[in-house]
Amino acid sequence: MIPAEHKITKTDSAFYIHTPSITAKATFFYPLRTGFYHYETGYFQERRRFDSFLLMYIEHGSMSLQVSSGEYLAQEGQFVLLDCYQYHAYTALEDSRVLWLHFDGLLARPHWAIITKAGPVISIQDPTACHRRLGQIYQMFSMHKSISEVVISKYITDILTECILSTQNIKSDAKQQAQVIEDSMAYITDNLDKKLTITDLAAHACMSNYYFIHVFKDQTGYTPHAYMVNSRIHTAQYWLVNSSYSLKQIAQKCGFTDTSAFCAAFKKRTGTTPIRYRKNHTQG
Secondary structure, three states, rough: OOOOOOOEEEHHHHEEEEEOHHHHHHHEEEEEEEEEEEOOOOOOEEOOOOOEEEEEEEOOOOOOOOOOEEEEEEEEOOOOEEOOOOOOOEEOOEEEEEEEEEOOOOOHHHHHHHHHHOOEEOOOOOOOOHHHHHHHHHHHHHHHOOOOOHHHHHHHHHHHHHHOOOOOOOOOHHHHHHHHHHHHHHHHHHHHOOOOHHHHHHHHHOOOOOHHHHHHHHHHHHHHHHHHHHHHHHHHHHHHHHOOOOOOOOOOOOHHHHHHHHHHHHHHOOOHHHHHHHHHHHHH
C-alpha cells in the first residue's frame, strides 16, 4: 500500500497490514504493520495512542523523537523502539529512509521495558544481522511470500534479544555469527535450485571466503560445500517419497547439473540409488 501522508516520497515508500491469527496473539510476537518510508525533511508524526510497539531502523538520515521520558536523537545505523500505547512523536530532521515494524505480543512490553531503560534509541555494534531480519519481515509482505507467523516471531525475537545484549554491554559476536550462519543456511535452502558458490555465500554473509568457511564449519560442523550437498540430498529424498517428479525434475529442483551427477551424489551419501530409495519408501 502507498502511504497517503504528506512529506513521504510515494515512489519508494510502501506499507503492509497484517491481521494476526488467534494463535499468534496468544503465543508469539506478531506483526501488525510493516513498511519502508522515505521521509522528506520536516515530516512529523504525533500520536496519543496507537496500540502496538514500533521498531524502526534508520537506514539513512536522522529523526528527532519525543516520548514521556524526554527527547532523543536517532541517527543512521541506529534502532528505535517505541511504546505506542503511550504518547510519542517523531520528526525527520533531514531526508531519511526508515525500515519499520509495528508489532505486539504477550512479551512485547517486558522486552520494551528492558531495552529502553536508557531511552528508545539503541546502538548495536554491528546492526547488519538485525537489519537483515527486519528486512526479511518486510520482504515477506512486499514480495508476497507465504507469511509464517512462527518465523516472523523468531525474527522479532532475534532483533529484541540483540537489542537487550547491546544495552547490557554484553559482547555478542558469537551470537551474531550464529545468526549470520543461520541466515546462510536459510539462504542455501531457499536457493537449492541455483548454482551457489562459496563466494556467493560469503558475500551474502558479509565475510571473506576464508573467514566464512571457518565460521560456518565452527557453527555447523560442516563445510559450506558439504552442507549444500547434504541439503540437496535431503530435499531430493523428500521429493522422491512425496512426489511423482522424474529424476531429471528432482535433479533440477535440487541444483544438480544433470541426472548422472544427482544419482552419483545420492548414492555416495545414502548408499543406494534414487530409484531404489523411492521404491523402498513408497511401498505399501
